Amino acid sequence: MVAYAGRTVQLRRCEIAGSRSGGALAASGALAASIEFAESFVPEDAVLATARSRAAEVGCVPIGPGGGATLRMLAATLGARSVVELGTGTGVSGVWLLRGMRPDGVLTSIDVESEHQRLARQSFVEAGFASSRFRLINGRALDVLPRLADASYDLVLVDADKTEYSDYLTAALRLLRPGGVVAMDNALWSGRVADPAARDPESVALREVAKLVRDHDELVPALLPVGDGLLVAVKQA
Numbered sequence: 001m002v003a004y005a006g007r008t009v010q011l012r013r014c015e016i017a018g019s020r021s022g023g024a025l026a027a028s029g030a031l032a033a034s035i036e037f038a039e040s041f042v043p044e045d046a047v048l049a050t051a052r053s054r055a056a057e058v059g060c061v062p063i064g065p066g067g068g069a070t071l072r073m074l075a076a077t078l079g080a081r082s083v084v085e086l087g088t089g090t091g092v093s094g095v096w097l098l099r100g101m102r103p104d105g106v107l108t109s110i111d112v113e114s115e116h117q118r119l120a121r122q123s124f125v126e127a128g129f130a131s132s133r134f135r136l137i138n139g140r141a142l143d144v145l146p147r148l149a150d151a152s153y154d155l156v157l158v159d160a161d162k163t164e165y166s167d168y169l170t171a172a173l174r175l176l177r178p179g180g181v182v183a184m185d186n187a188l189w190s191g192r193v194a195d196p197a198a199r200d201p202e203s204v205a206l207r208e209v210a211k212l213v214r215d216h217d218e219l220v221p222a223l224l225p226v227g228d229g230l231l232v233a234v235k236q237a
């Protein structure tokens with residue numbers, strides 16, 4: 001494992017081979033440097049830095065900068081007008097998403113903690129978004145999701161209760177238009193998903209949902225080793 005951006009990640013197979021041949025320090029140093037470079041490749045501005053410090057104050061872990069940049073790129077690629085986010089937090093992922101969406105796009109974001117959403121609202125306003133661009137719904141994701149319309153969304157970001165990810169996937173498949181994308185953060189869970197000995201409920205649930213996404217007939221998946229792992233899949237048209 002190597003540490004970066006406050007997390008630890010498992011070494012790739014080639015890095016482990018490097019350590020067997022005596023090059024462990026150089027290999028892990030090179031991997032850490034590459035990850036650091038990739039994570040900071042698209043820099044964050046003062047608005048995102050403030051949203052991150054609010055997250056630290058309330059004890060919520062936002063998506064990393066590399067994941068945020070990936071979300072913005074996906075939203076722009078999709079020409080996203082309608083996005084659903086499960087787990088608003090203090091608005092780090094929301095700011096990235098809104099910055100990639102069309103200028104008339106609306107982000108619907110659900111969180112069980114009203115205080116987190118109050119802070120996210122501040123982040124969105126500071127980023128210059130009119131209140132018509134975001135809809136914050138307070139409540140448990142699984143209670144709120146049935147109120148959202150079928151096949152109406154371009155992108156669904158999943159970043160709430162890890163043990164409920166499989167249920168969120170079922171909801172996302174209903175909500176997404178053909179060609180829409182589901183993205184799930186924390187898909188690697190600091191190396192625990194890849195470790196079969198890790199049997200805590202979150203690791204088990206994340207492993208299960210990864211398999212469901214990978215094997216689903218309607219989905220074209222990829223597991224991106226960005227940040228803490230971003231599992232993405234396109235719903236086939």
Ligand SMILES: C[S@@+](CC[C@H](N)C(=O)[O-])C[C@H]1O[C@@H](n2cnc3c(N)ncnc32)[C@H](O)[C@@H]1O
Binds near residue numbers: 060063090112
């Ligand atoms: C990891 S944080 C989200 C971070 C945010 N996506 C970001 O990157 O800025 C997880 C959020 O999910 C919320 N949450 C946890 N369980 C939930 C549930 N069952 N329904 C809705 N929100 C939930 C927490 O209150 C927390 O704000």
